[in-house]
Amino acid sequence: MSVLGSLTRRVGRYRWFGAAIRLLVPVDRAVGRLTRGRVVALGLVPSLVITTTGRKSGRPRSNPLLYVPDGDGYVVVGSNWGQAHQPAWSLNLLAEPRAEVDVKGRRIPVRAEVASDAERDRLWRLLVDEWPAYETYVERAGGREIRIFRLVSDDDRLT
Numbered sequence: 001m002s003v004l005g006s007l008t009r010r011v012g013r014y015r016w017f018g019a020a021i022r023l024l025v026p027v028d029r030a031v032g033r034l035t036r037g038r039v040v041a042l043g044l045v046p047s048l049v050i051t052t053t054g055r056k057s058g059r060p061r062s063n064p065l066l067y068v069p070d071g072d073g074y075v076v077v078g079s080n081w082g083q084a085h086q087p088a089w090s091l092n093l094l095a096e097p098r099a100e101v102d103v104k105g106r107r108i109p110v111r112a113e114v115a116s117d118a119e120r121d122r123l124w125r126l127l128v129d130e131w132p133a134y135e136t137y138v139e140r141a142g143g144r145e146i147r148i149f150r151l152v153s154d155d156d157r158l159t
Contacts, residue, residue: 052092082140110151
């Protein structure tokens with residue numbers, strides 16, 4: 001891990017960091033598009049771009065997200081930097097679990113599964129090991145359920 005990546009993980013729990021990063025999301029999306037998904041989150045943490053279907057508009061919506069690998073799937077969390085409301089991409093996945101992810105330049109059709117019980121606890125541990133600030137985001141979210149999704153290959157869409 002780079003020095004900048006280590007520093008980012010350390011300061012990620014501060015409220016100002018979430019606010020600053022939200023301002024950089026449009027830049028991050030542009031960099032992701034220009035590099036065809038090879039560089040997301042400015043290369044500081046393992047990241048993917050998820051494209052969901054807007055639950056109201058029906059249009060594709062893309063968002064960069066930190067992820068952790070889990071077997072043949074990817075784990076993402078709807079922390080929304082600890083804000084009191086759910087991120088839109090999370091609500092979109094609940095309405096339509098089929099999505100696409102760009103990971104290291106590869107576009108993969110996926111289906112989202114909401115984690116619960118023991119599986120949720122196991123995946124939460126993986127997420128916190130990668131981004132310790134998630135613990136702070138839970139406190140900041142004020143009791144809001146922070147959803148964890150496991151994204152698995154949607155083989156039906158590959159044929």
